Amino acid sequence: METFLQQTLNGLVSGSIYALVALGYTMVYGILGLINFAHGDLLMVGALVALQTVSLLNAAVPGLHPVVLLAAGVAVAVPMCMAVGYLIERIGYRRLRNAPRLAPLITAIGVSFLLQTLAMIIWGREFHVFPQLVSTTPMQPMDGVVVSPLQIFTIVVAFALMGGLMLLVNKSRLGRAMRATAENHRVAGLMGINANGVIAATFIIGSGLAALAGVLFASNYAIAHYGMGFTPGLKAFTAAVLGGIGNLPGAMVGGLVLGLVESFGAGYIEHLTFGFLNSSYQDIFAFMILGAVLIFRPSGLLGERVADRA
C-alpha cells in the first residue's frame, strides 16, 4: 500500500510536468493543426536560461535567498522563451500557414535541431548541475511514504498554471478570440479578430509554460543539458494525443495519466505479467495504453471537442 501511494506520487510529479508541456502542443494544434515539434526544446531553453541567470546572479550578489534566485531565473527564462516562441512562429511557421501540412511539420523538426545546436554552441555539450533551490529533504507524512517540498512545489505550481490557463481561455477576451480562431481562423478574421495576433499569443503563452516546465523539470532532477528537451517533449506529445489533441483539459488528463501509467508500469509490470515483462518495457507499457485508447477512442480520452479547442 505504501509503495502504491509512493508510485502515485511519483506519477503525479512527472505527470504534472508532462501536462504543462502537453498544453503547449495541444494549444498550437488546436489553432493551427500543426504539431510543433520544437516545443520540447523550448523547455530546454527555459531551463538553461534560468540556470545561466541563477549562476550569474549568484556570482554577482552572493548569499541571496534561494527563492529570490529561483524567481529571478524564472523572470528571465519565461520572457526569453516567449520571445523565442514568438520568433519561431513569426519567422518559421507564419509564411507556411497555407502551405501543405507537411511543410510546417518538417520546419518544426528543423527548428528543433536548430535550437538544440544553438544551445550546444552556447552552453556546451556537458551536463550542468541545476541548483535545487527548493528543499529536497524527504518528509514522511505517513510510514513508508516520502515526499519532498520540491515535489509538492512542482505539483502545486503545475496545477496553478493549468488552472490559470483554463481561466484565461474560457473567461478572458483573448481566450474567446483564441477559441474563435481555433474554430476557423479565416472566419474569425472576418469577425474582426486579429488572427495573426491571436496565433502569436498562443505561441507566446505555450512557450512561457514550456519555460516554467523546464525550470520545474531541471530542478526536480538537478540536471540541465542541451538535449534534455527531447524525451519530455516526446512524452508530452504522447500525453496530448492520449488526452485528445487540441483539447486543453485533455492535455492535462493525458499528461497525468501518462505519468501515472509510467510509474505503475515500471513498478508493477513484473507482477502483472507474472515476471514475463520487466521495467525495460516501461515505455512500451505506456505506448500500449496509448494504442489501446486510440483503438477504442480514436480522438483520445476526452476527444477533440471542437468548441473547447483553444
Add this chain to the structure above:
Amino acid sequence: MKHNKLIFALAAASLAAGAVHAKEVVVRIGHAGPLTGPAAAFGKDGENGARLAIEDANAKGIKIGGDTVKFELVSEDDQADPRTATTVAQRLTDSGVKGVVGHVTSGASIPASRIYEQAGIPVITPSSTSPKLTQQGYKMTFRVIANDLQQGNALGKYAVDQLKAKKIAVIDDRTAYGQGLADAFANSVKTSGGQIAGREFTNDKATDFMAILTKIKAMNPDAVFYGGMDAQAAPLARQMKQLGMTAKLLTGDGGCTGEMIKMAGDALSATTFCTQAGIPLDKMPGGAAFRTQFKQRYGNDIHVYAPYAYDAMMSVIEAMKTANSVEPAKYQPALRALAYQGVTGPVAFDDKGDIKGGSITVYNFDAGKWAPLQTIQ
C-alpha cells in the same frame, strides 16, 4: 688451399657487410588516440607514455636480428571518433608501422581493430575496456588493462565479501556497456553467495528513476548497483536520497568520474562505491619511479593511462626482442606468449588477447573525491 682462401674472403666480405648493416635500423611504431576534442587529455597522456617507452628502449640500444634498432613513434589523432579511427588506422598501416599502441577509447578501438587485423599488425590498447574488443576473435588485438567483465566480477565479489551486502538490486541502462557490466556484476554476486533482489532497467537518456527506485526500496536491499554512465548515475543518487534510501550505491567506471561528484552533489556519501580498471599510480610496482621520470620529461603529471601506454609499447618491443625480429608475423607469437614485468605489474595475455589477472580498484566517496580502497587482482 685456393678453395679455402675464397671461403675466407667471402666470409670476411659478408662480415664487413654485416657490420655496415648492423649500424642502425629504424622501426616505426604507431600511437593512436584523441589528441583533440573532449577526450584529448587521455590521448596526449597515452602518447607521452608511449614516447617515454620508445626513448628508454632507444637509450638501451636494443639489438634485434643483429642490428641496432632505433624506434620511432608515429602519432595519429583519432578524435575518439569511430570513423576517424578507421582512417587513422589505415594511414598507420599504409605508412609501414610494425605495431600500434592504441586506440584510447573503446568506440575507436573496435572499428580500428579490424583494419589492423587485416593488415596483420599487432595493436595493444592501453585503456579501452569494452569486452567486445577482444571478443571478435582477432589475433592481432591485445589489451594491457582489465576489461568491463573483470570489473563487474571484481565489484560483485567485493560487495558480497567486503561490504557484506546480501541483497543487491541491479539497474542498467540497456547499452552494451551498462548491460555487460551489470550482467557480470550480477553473476559475480550470485557466485559469491549474494542474492539479486531485483533487476531493473532504464535507458541512457532517462532522468527519472523514482518509479524503479520505489520498487527497489520496497525490497529493502543492502546495496543498489547501477551499470551506466554518470549522467544517469548522478540523478539516480539524488533520487535515492530523496526517497530516503539508505542502501549503498555501487557503480562501475562510468560513475567513477569527477562529473559524477559534480552532478550528484550532496547525494554522495561514504556509502557510495565505484570501480575503475587498473590501479592507482602509487600502488604500481614501478609507479613512483615512473611518475618522477614522466614529470622530468614532460613537466606535467600523469593523467591516467600513461603507465599503461608505456607498458603496451614495452610489450611490443619485448616481443620483438624475444622473437629476434621486428616483422609483425614473426613477433606476434612472442607477444601472445609474453611474460613481462611492467610499470603497472606483470603483463601476460590470455588466448583472447586480454591481460591475465588485470587489476581493478574499488573507490569510495570520501571528502569530495574518490579515494582508492582496495585493488583486486
